[in-house]
Amino acid sequence: MSTAHPVTASVPRVAVVTGTGLAVPGLTLPDELLGTVRDGGFDPVTGLVGRDLRHKDRASRLALRAAAPALRDAGLLDGDGYTGPGDTTAVVVSTNVGILENVCSFADTIARDTVLGLSPLGLPQTSSNVIAGSVAMAHGLRGPNVTLCNGPTSGLDALYWARALIVTGRAETAVVIGVEPAGDIVTKLLGTPALDGAVALVLESAAGAAERGAAVRATVAGCARAADLAGAVARAGGLTPDLWLTEAAGDPAGPRANAVLDPAAGLGAASGALGLLQAAAAVAHLDEHGRHTVLATCGGPEDDGVAAVFLTGPHHTP
Numbered sequence: 001m002s003t004a005h006p007v008t009a010s011v012p013r014v015a016v017v018t019g020t021g022l023a024v025p026g027l028t029l030p031d032e033l034l035g036t037v038r039d040g041g042f043d044p045v046t047g048l049v050g051r052d053l054r055h056k057d058r059a060s061r062l063a064l065r066a067a068a069p070a071l072r073d074a075g076l077l078d079g080d081g082y083t084g085p086g087d088t089t090a091v092v093v094s095t096n097v098g099i100l101e102n103v104c105s106f107a108d109t110i111a112r113d114t115v116l117g118l119s120p121l122g123l124p125q126t127s128s129n130v131i132a133g134s135v136a137m138a139h140g141l142r143g144p145n146v147t148l149c150n151g152p153t154s155g156l157d158a159l160y161w162a163r164a165l166i167v168t169g170r171a172e173t174a175v176v177i178g179v180e181p182a183g184d185i186v187t188k189l190l191g192t193p194a195l196d197g198a199v200a201l202v203l204e205s206a207a208g209a210a211e212r213g214a215a216v217r218a219t220v221a222g223c224a225r226a227a228d229l230a231g232a233v234a235r236a237g238g239l240t241p242d243l244w245l246t247e248a249a250g251d252p253a254g255p256r257a258n259a260v261l262d263p264a265a266g267l268g269a270a271s272g273a274l275g276l277l278q279a280a281a282a283v284a285h286l287d288e289h290g291r292h293t294v295l296a297t298c299g300g301p302e303d304d305g306v307a308a309v310f311l312t313g314p315h316h317t318p
């Protein structure tokens with residue numbers, strides 16, 4: 001006679017944020033996206049030089065300068081390099097115009113000198129995934145490597161896919177980066193001055209963060225994309241936010257919130273970096289208000305969709 005064994009339900013994997021980093025002109029820490037004022041801050045003139053950045057395009061250099069402080073903030077980078085599980089660490093990058101200047105420059109060279117004028121050293125810079133590849137190679141990150149060029153929702157979409165990699169067990173850690181470099185061609189395309197910077201978040205499985213004793217800054221509680229704002233918010237979990245980070249503050253379909261803020265205001269067209277700037281600002285808010293819920297949304301009626309992400313503080317009670 002066989003003995004029946006009870007079925008043990010597996011504990012769902014949860015994605016948490018353990019580190020943030022910025023490479024945005026004039027800013028040092030993410031709380032400055034919420035209004036904190038400090039002197040100094042990142043300066044691209046002096047910050048984008050160094051032996052480690054030689055032969056790299058501007059977007060990759062910005063991404064590397066944001067990724068390093070994020071990894072250090074998460075306790076995963078020391079003097080000897082990356083200390084986390086390289087084989088299970090993913091890199092997810094969001095950028096919409098990151099390689100535009102590179103591609104246009106190559107096209108101009110071909111038109112002027114034919115392909116004989118091209119330099120093989122610069123050819124990798126015409127691939128959109130060169131940014132994610134540069135970050136992965138710099139820190140020995142051998143997990144999934146993904147680049148999204150998905151329009152206004154791209155930054156929050158990147159957060160969605162990083163979370164998906166963790167909760168499905170495809171990765172234990174993910175470095176998520178939003179980066180957009182400025183330039184004459186980018187400004188001409190967008191019709192407005194653009195952000196010249198990058199922002200990075202480190203996501204980990206909650207179990208992995210607890211095992212190494214890392215401080216959990218926020219939980220990525222829900223992510224979704226839908227045709228409109230109300231649908232995206234509902235699909236992401238429909239939580240009641242204490243703070244709503246958005247460009248669409250006047251949208252009547254928006255949720256009620258105690259405060260509404262556009263953390264990227266004044267930084268230039270943030271494009272693919274917008275959602276991750278919002279997420280970094282959310283983490284800074286939750287550092288001070290650990291029981292709160294923050295909603296970030298990107299996209300609108302004129303776009304092909306709206307993305308929504310809920311982040312909750314480490315002391316949040318469902």
